[in-house]
Amino acid sequence: MLQELRESIKPIDESYYEKAQKRLDNLTKPPGSLGRLEEFARRLVAIYRDEMPEIPKKVVFTFAGDHGVSEEGVSAYPSEVTRQMVFNFINGGAGINVLARHAGADVVVVDIGVNFDFQDMEGLKKRKVVYGTRNMTKGPAMTVEEAKRCIEVGIELAREYAEMGYRMFATGEMGIANTTPSSAIAAVITGRDVAEVTGRGTGIGDEALQRKINAIKKAIDVNKPDPSDPIDVLAKVGGAEIGGIAGLCLGAAQLGLPVVVDGFISTAGALIAYAINPLVKDYMFSAHNSQEIGHKVMLQHMGLRPILDLDLRLGEGTGAAVAMTLLDAGLKIYREMATFDEAGVTGEKQC
Amino acid sequence: MLQELRESIKPIDESYYEKAQKRLDNLTKPPGSLGRLEEFARRLVAIYRDEMPEIPKKVVFTFAGDHGVSEEGVSAYPSEVTRQMVFNFINGGAGINVLARHAGADVVVVDIGVNFDFQDMEGLKKRKVVYGTRNMTKGPAMTVEEAKRCIEVGIELAREYAEMGYRMFATGEMGIANTTPSSAIAAVITGRDVAEVTGRGTGIGDEALQRKINAIKKAIDVNKPDPSDPIDVLAKVGGAEIGGIAGLCLGAAQLGLPVVVDGFISTAGALIAYAINPLVKDYMFSAHNSQEIGHKVMLQHMGLRPILDLDLRLGEGTGAAVAMTLLDAGLKIYREMATFDEAGVTGEKQC
Numbered sequence: 001m002l003q004e005l006r007e008s009i010k011p012i013d014e015s016y017y018e019k020a021q022k023r024l025d026n027l028t029k030p031p032g033s034l035g036r037l038e039e040f041a042r043r044l045v046a047i048y049r050d051e052m053p054e055i056p057k058k059v060v061f062t063f064a065g066d067h068g069v070s071e072e073g074v075s076a077y078p079s080e081v082t083r084q085m086v087f088n089f090i091n092g093g094a095g096i097n098v099l100a101r102h103a104g105a106d107v108v109v110v111d112i113g114v115n116f117d118f119q120d121m122e123g124l125k126k127r128k129v130v131y132g133t134r135n136m137t138k139g140p141a142m143t144v145e146e147a148k149r150c151i152e153v154g155i156e157l158a159r160e161y162a163e164m165g166y167r168m169f170a171t172g173e174m175g176i177a178n179t180t181p182s183s184a185i186a187a188v189i190t191g192r193d194v195a196e197v198t199g200r201g202t203g204i205g206d207e208a209l210q211r212k213i214n215a216i217k218k219a220i221d222v223n224k225p226d227p228s229d230p231i232d233v234l235a236k237v238g239g240a241e242i243g244g245i246a247g248l249c250l251g252a253a254q255l256g257l258p259v260v261v262d263g264f265i266s267t268a269g270a271l272i273a274y275a276i277n278p279l280v281k282d283y284m285f286s287a288h289n290s291q292e293i294g295h296k297v298m299l300q301h302m303g304l305r306p307i308l309d310l311d312l313r314l315g316e317g318t319g320a321a322v323a324m325t326l327l328d329a330g331l332k333i334y335r336e337m338a339t340f341d342e343a344g345v346t347g348e349k350q351c
Numbered sequence: 352m353l354q355e356l357r358e359s360i361k362p363i364d365e366s367y368y369e370k371a372q373k374r375l376d377n378l379t380k381p382p383g384s385l386g387r388l389e390e391f392a393r394r395l396v397a398i399y400r401d402e403m404p405e406i407p408k409k410v411v412f413t414f415a416g417d418h419g420v421s422e423e424g425v426s427a428y429p430s431e432v433t434r435q436m437v438f439n440f441i442n443g444g445a446g447i448n449v450l451a452r453h454a455g456a457d458v459v460v461v462d463i464g465v466n467f468d469f470q471d472m473e474g475l476k477k478r479k480v481v482y483g484t485r486n487m488t489k490g491p492a493m494t495v496e497e498a499k500r501c502i503e504v505g506i507e508l509a510r511e512y513a514e515m516g517y518r519m520f521a522t523g524e525m526g527i528a529n530t531t532p533s534s535a536i537a538a539v540i541t542g543r544d545v546a547e548v549t550g551r552g553t554g555i556g557d558e559a560l561q562r563k564i565n566a567i568k569k570a571i572d573v574n575k576p577d578p579s580d581p582i583d584v585l586a587k588v589g590g591a592e593i594g595g596i597a598g599l600c601l602g603a604a605q606l607g608l609p610v611v612v613d614g615f616i617s618t619a620g621a622l623i624a625y626a627i628n629p630l631v632k633d634y635m636f637s638a639h640n641s642q643e644i645g646h647k648v649m650l651q652h653m654g655l656r657p658i659l660d661l662d663l664r665l666g667e668g669t670g671a672a673v674a675m676t677l678l679d680a681g682l683k684i685y686r687e688m689a690t691f692d693e694a695g696v697t698g699e700k701q702c
Binding site for chain 2: 027028029030031032033034035036037073075076077078080081084085087088091093094095097098099101102202203204205207208291307308309310311312313314318322325326328329332333336337338342343344345346349350351
């Protein structure tokens, strides 16, 4: 599986950057004056290998999973909230529903690891790998087989939705306590101290933050995840939804489609994908700069610059949904603006 | 006129912040986790004095004017480009047309100071005050009467469009050489050195930048604008479109409507408005962090934090159009998300 993931992702064809740049510089504006909107257009042209890409059909995957480590008192909310929020997503009342509608994107909720048996529901994909992870302070959160299966779920969903005509993916998640495994992954893969990459998640107080840091340290100490083996890291100190997100990123890159990575937890998934194959980065957009302190560390590790900085820390894919509207804006500029010739505007600089 | 502008703007009724906060904290998310989207909702509730505001009808005003100082070789493009771009706006091919469509906003082009006689055209408001300003290195750019008339044009447009049902305004501009008067205004009103607030505009080289700095210093030296008299500053070293923008900001505040201020030049207009009546700030949103170096200085002076940071430096209202989509996102969260009770989600924190 890893072998295939390392061979099946093509690097970006950089000649498309030049083609896109040529058109951008011929539009009625000073060269480069639309800044990152131009960057988004260039990157999308190169990712799609298409000199005039359509505005893409979009979908946000909100992967849901529970976490055994929640019993260590690391989250402000009880585990039951994961399943309650799944129902809220299905009923259209959560933040991600509102913001995905705003972005013209569909929402697909994926039960990849919730500790609850859902009925069949419209909008829910039942791809359960675990009934919650095991408490990582006492042993591995998942087996290696379970971790691999989570990644496969993400890859399969990317393929399934690409076949349905979706051309832009976004990652999202719901899982009480899931900033804890995300911080663990960030610490192990980037080599930073646990305290440097561990924040308050949904808003815990000082005591709970200390418990959370201690739990992560203990989990790393007990399991000794191998930083050079991303599947080992995902299995021992990760989570099911994080694995699903890693798979979605890898699947998007295999298909040559862009994936918009939401905040802290999603970026931990992206980091697992990046550790498996760094080429995945060329297909990723970082949606926003999360309030969670470990986020910047992971983005720096991958060399990604976030699109938005709105002090978000909700997850679900909310930041990714909003960021997709800016990618659309970049593509619309590229597609719809008049050239100097068309508009009869003087394009030559005089000094 | 100044007297009326100083008396007719009401401070925000802060009780609306609390009312909005109460609803926001009852939505299915950890308190504050949607960051600035929540801030936008709170501010819009308070500005509209309405606990459940509708998504507003939007309009971007792109004020166009020429600048006598362009003959000093301070811009990369010749003055003719101002009128050429007006035709491009009317034909729908410019950046602002694309991004306003993206935002669901209308574009109104205002000839407030172009050195050209336009025929009547759909989408063009003919409110010419001057046929371009005079060269400010040799004397005042405008008379005090002309400067006041520019402000009145902005106020009148705000009223006219409010009566037509528009409930959110954005500022934009087009005027070859207009970063030069904008830097002059920034230097005079904030007291900074000219070189600290003067940048490359549409992309001038080192020599032209030095000419631009020298031209601004000379204009300030020749005209001696009074920093405590914003109309005097606007008349002596400003521009017609900058005055129109100042008026639009003041008019919006008088009407109790939000105004989204675009980048560097628009912020110079907002700064004139703020110097006339600081209460106008409560009704302003700063759209984005411009690449132009003097922008931050003006925002700091007014205490405004920009919404976006996309390396934009085009003007026209492009950043403001994009920022309006984020204000909509904030308002949609506020209006459409389910409460904890409605969704059956546990809202009580456990630690």
